Amino acid sequence: MRDVGIIEIKDVTKVFGDYTKEVQDLLHSNESKDEIFKKTGATVAVKSANMTVEQGEVFVVMGLSGSGKSTLIRLINRLIDPTDGNLIVKDKNVSKLSAEELREFRRVNLSMVFQKFALFPFKNILENAAFGLEVRKIPKKERLEKAENALRLVGLDNYKTQYPDQLSGGMQQRVGLARALANETDILLMDEAFSALDPLIRKEMQHELLQLQKKMKKTIVFITHDLDEALSIGDRIALMKDGAIAQVGRPEEIVRKPADDYVKSFVKDIDRSKVLKVKHIMTPRGNDWISDPKHTIDSEALLYKTFDAFKEGVKELGVEENGETIGVVEFDKVFEVLAQGSEVNGDVG
Ligand SMILES: Nc1ncnc2c1ncn2[C@@H]1O[C@H](COP(=O)(O)OP(=O)(O)OP(=O)(O)O)[C@@H](O)[C@H]1O
Numbered sequence: 527m528r529d530v531g532i533i534e535i536k537d538v539t540k541v542f543g544d545y546t547k548e549v550q551d552l553l554h555s556n557e558s559k560d561e562i563f564k565k566t567g568a569t570v571a572v573k574s575a576n577m578t579v580e581q582g583e584v585f586v587v588m589g590l591s592g593s594g595k596s597t598l599i600r601l602i603n604r605l606i607d608p609t610d611g612n613l614i615v616k617d618k619n620v621s622k623l624s625a626e627e628l629r630e631f632r633r634v635n636l637s638m639v640f641q642k643f644a645l646f647p648f649k650n651i652l653e654n655a656a657f658g659l660e661v662r663k664i665p666k667k668e669r670l671e672k673a674e675n676a677l678r679l680v681g682l683d684n685y686k687t688q689y690p691d692q693l694s695g696g697m698q699q700r701v702g703l704a705r706a707l708a709n710e711t712d713i714l715l716m717d718e719a720f721s722a723l724d725p726l727i728r729k730e731m732q733h734e735l736l737q738l739q740k741k742m743k744k745t746i747v748f749i750t751h752d753l754d755e756a757l758s759i760g761d762r763i764a765l766m767k768d769g770a771i772a773q774v775g776r777p778e779e780i781v782r783k784p785a786d787d788y789v790k791s792f793v794k795d796i797d798r799s800k801v802l803k804v805k806h807i808m809t810p811r812g813n814d815w816i817s818d819p820k821h822t823i824d825s826e827a828l829l830y831k832t833f834d835a836f837k838e839g840v841k842e843l844g845v846e847e848n849g850e851t852i853g854v855v856e857f858d859k860v861f862e863v864l865a866q867g868s869e870v871n872g873d874v875g
Pocket residue numbers: 542543569570571589590591592593594595596597598751
């Protein structure tokens with residue numbers, strides 16, 4: 527892990543409309559987005575946002591419609607220019623790049639996956655997956671090879687000669703993912719990438735993304751308005767409200783230690799056993815480790831999956847990742863986490 531994040535968002539504000547002195551003063555005096563719009567006609571899409579995305583993590587940006595998620599992701603690849611603040615991606619200040627530098631920078635570093643993306647009906651799956659590379663004028667042989675590798679990663683290599691209308695919605699979305707993976711960039715920006723899929727397929731895609739991520743170790747910024755999705759795939763989550771970031775934290779922090787009443791209201795009705803994973807509450811294997819517990823569970827398993835073992839009288843489970851025991855989860859801890867309510871800023875750890 528690097529000392530600094532791969533993406534650093536520093537005091538970034540985006541205002542649509544004129545950034546007049548009046549707007550700036552209202553922002554400084556912490557006036558609400560609605561009031562600023564009423565008084566000036568300017569929309570505050572992102573407000574003094576600060577966050578750091580670490581290399582190799584799945585960083586989820588979550589919030590209601592209009593909270594500023596899409597604007598934030600578009601600021602990262604500078605499809606939108608910030609009104610104020612700095613965006614540092616891989617040590618480069620993206621706001622300062624010339625048009626030419628920006629094009630090259632995006633090509634090497636950033637790929638984007640959208641909810642809806644154009645698959646060309648007259649191109650087969652392989653050609654569709656290679657389309658991003660075609661735009662970049664990569665020679666045909668090379669781009670088809672890369673696209674084929676990417677299709678293999680998403681489990682679609684057997685379908686490469688099919689056409690989009692022969693594939694299900696979930697499979698089509700995988701082609702979109704393959705198209706982004708074929709670019710071989712370190713960073714993937716995913717904007718509501720699974721939101722158009724029906725619930726079961728969506729769960730499946732979330733699972734596959736995490737499996738892929740274990741192999742690829744990309745840095746993924748994933749936007750969603752769905753709390754379950756955020757909790758299930760995010761290493762960390764930023765929750766946005768009216769353009770501001772209300773909290774950044776690991777899933778269990780968001781659920782157990784909401785930073786304010788807004789975050790608390792977001793998480794209050796969730797079934798913790800179905801969103802928190804074993805890895806979220808385990809005690810990591812330390813120097814004082816004596817021996818592996820007899821019974822084990824996968825680190826990605828949801829908490830309710832521990833119930834059967836605990837019902838049998840087992841008191842603790844070894845937590846496994848890639849066949850290695852990385853920690854332990856005790857019955858008492860699971861019980862404590864499921865039994866307690868969340869406390870705003872409370873010390874519940
Ligand atoms: N091009 C634009 N011009 C003016 N206002 C805009 C523009 N794009 C976004 N906005 C406004 O900025 C705010 C943030 O929008 P944004 O699309 O980033 O939110 P979001 O959280 O991604 O919402 P959704 O989930 O509905 O896509 C909203 O109030 C929106 O109306």
